[in-house]
Amino acid sequence: MRTLEWNAESGEMIMIDQRILPARFERVICRTAEDTAEAIRNMTVRGAPAIGVSAAYGMALALLRARTDSADALWAELERAGALLTAARPTAVNLAWAVQRVLAECQPARGSAAALREQVVAVAERMADEDVEVNRRISTFGAELIQDGDTIIHHCNTGALATVDWGTALGVIRMAHEQGKRVHVLVDETRPRLQGARLTAWELSQYRIPYEIISDNMAGHFLRSGQVQKVFFGADRVTANGDVANKIGSYMLALAAHSNHVPVYSVFPTSTVDLSLAHGDLIPIEERDPMEVLGLEFEGQRVTPADAQARNPAFDVTPNHLLTGLVTENGVVYPPFVEHLPRFVRPAA
Numbered sequence: 007m008r009t010l011e012w013n014a015e016s017g018e019m020i021m022i023d024q025r026i027l028p029a030r031f032e033r034v035i036c037r038t039a040e041d042t043a044e045a046i047r048n049m050t051v052r053g054a055p056a057i058g059v060s061a062a063y064g065m066a067l068a069l070l071r072a073r074t075d076s077a078d079a080l081w082a083e084l085e086r087a088g089a090l091l092t093a094a095r096p097t098a099v100n101l102a103w104a105v106q107r108v109l110a111e112c113q114p115a116r117g118s119a120a121a122l123r124e125q126v127v128a129v130a131e132r133m134a135d136e137d138v139e140v141n142r143r144i145s146t147f148g149a150e151l152i153q154d155g156d157t158i159i160h161h162c163n164t165g166a167l168a169t170v171d172w173g174t175a176l177g178v179i180r181m182a183h184e185q186g187k188r189v190h191v192l193v194d195e196t197r198p199r200l201q202g203a204r205l206t207a208w209e210l211s212q213y214r215i216p217y218e219i220i221s222d223n224m225a226g227h228f229l230r231s232g233q234v235q236k237v238f239f240g241a242d243r244v245t246a247n248g249d250v251a252n253k254i255g256s257y258m259l260a261l262a263a264h265s266n267h268v269p270v271y272s273v274f275p276t277s278t279v280d281l282s283l284a285h286g287d288l289i290p291i292e293e294r295d296p297m298e299v300l301g302l303e304f305e306g307q308r309v310t311p312a313d314a315q316a317r318n319p320a321f322d323v324t325p326n327h328l329l330t331g332l333v334t335e336n337g338v339v340y341p342p343f344v345e346h347l348p349r350f351v352r353p354a355a
C-alpha cells in the first residue's frame with residue numbers, strides 16, 4: 007500500500023495516519039481540500055514529497071466537491087484550494103511546487119468544467135506515480151555511495167512514509183540493502199515528534215534492515231569514536247547555493263560529522279530545490295506548537311513544569327560547506343553546488 011492512494015470510485019484520497027504509527031496502523035480519508043490542508047498541518051501526512059502530492063490530490067478533491075459547472079468558477083475554486091494548501095506548512099517547497107504544477111498542467115482544460123475535473127485528477131495521479139519512479143532513481147544513485155559494512159546515522163524519516171512510496175534517503179539505504187550490502191543504521195529518534203524512533207524504525211523493521219535507535223544527543227559520540235561511516239538525511243528546501251533546510255537537528259548532526267571527517271549526504275528530488283533563493287537564511291522555518299516539546303511524558307507523567315514555555319522550530323538550515331554531496335534523481339551533486347546544482351535541476355534535454 008502506498009502512503010497516499012486515490013479512490014477513483016468515491017473521489018477520495020486515502021492516507022496512512024502517521025501520527026499513531028507504530029502503535030496503530032490506520033488510514034484517514036480526505037474528501038475536501040480543507041481535510042487535506044488539516045492533515046498536512048497536523049502531520050497525519052508529512053514529508054516534503056508526500057505533502058506535495060497530497061496537495062495535488064487536495065486540489066482534485068476541491069473540484070470534485072464543487073457544486074458549480076461553470077468553468078470560470080471551477081478555475082477560481084482550483085486557485086483557492088491551491089492557496090489554502092500552499093499555506094498549510096511553510097518550509098517544504100514541494101507544497102508550492104505541486105500546486106503550481108497542477109495549475110500549469112490544468113490551464114489547457116480551464117475552458118470546460120468536465121475537462122478540468124478530469125485533468126486535475128490525471129495530473130495528481132501522474133505526480134504520484136512520478137514520485138515513486140523519481141525516488142527509485144535517487145536511491146540507485148545514492149546506493150553507490152554506500153559500502154558493504156557501513157554504519158550510517160539517519161535523521162528523521164525519509165522513507166516510503168515521507169513520499170508516495172519507496173523513500174529518499176531511507177530509499178538509498180533500502181536500495182543498498184537490497185543490493186546485498188550489509189548496512190547498519192543508527193536511527194536518530196528526532197525529537198520532538200520522533201519521526202525516527204516511530205516511523206524510520208517501523209520502516210526498517212518492515213525491510214529487515216538492522217538498526218538501533220539513538221537519542222539525537224548521542225550522534226556526536228558515535229561520530230567522534232569512529233563508529234559511523236556516513237550520515238544521510240533528507241531535505242525540505244534546498245537553495246541555489248546548496249544550503250539545506252531539513253528536520254531540526256540536521257545542522258548539529260552535520261556539524262559533528264564534518265568535525266569528525268564523516269561524509270554527509272542530503273537526499274531529495276529536484277522538486278525540493280528552490281533556485282529562487284540564493285541561500286538558506288531566506289528559507290521560512292516553521293515554528294510549531296510548543297506543546298510538542300512541553301508535552302513530553304516519562305513514566306506516565308508530564309516531564310516539564312506546568313508553567314514552562316518552549317520553542318519549537320521544526321527545521322534548521324545546514325550550510326552547504328558541511329555537506330559532502332546532494333543526491334538527486336539526476337545524479338549526485340558535488341561542490342561547488344552553486345555552480346553544479348542548476349544543471350541537475352534542469353538537465354539538458
Ligand SMILES: CSC[C@H]1O[C@H](OP(=O)(O)O)[C@H](O)[C@@H]1O
Pocket residue numbers: 052053054055161162163164165168169174175201239240241242252253254320
Ligand atoms: C523525504 S521527507 C523530507 C523531510 O520532511 C520531514 O519533515 P516533516 O516530518 O516535518 O514533514 C523531514 O525534514 C524529512 O527529512
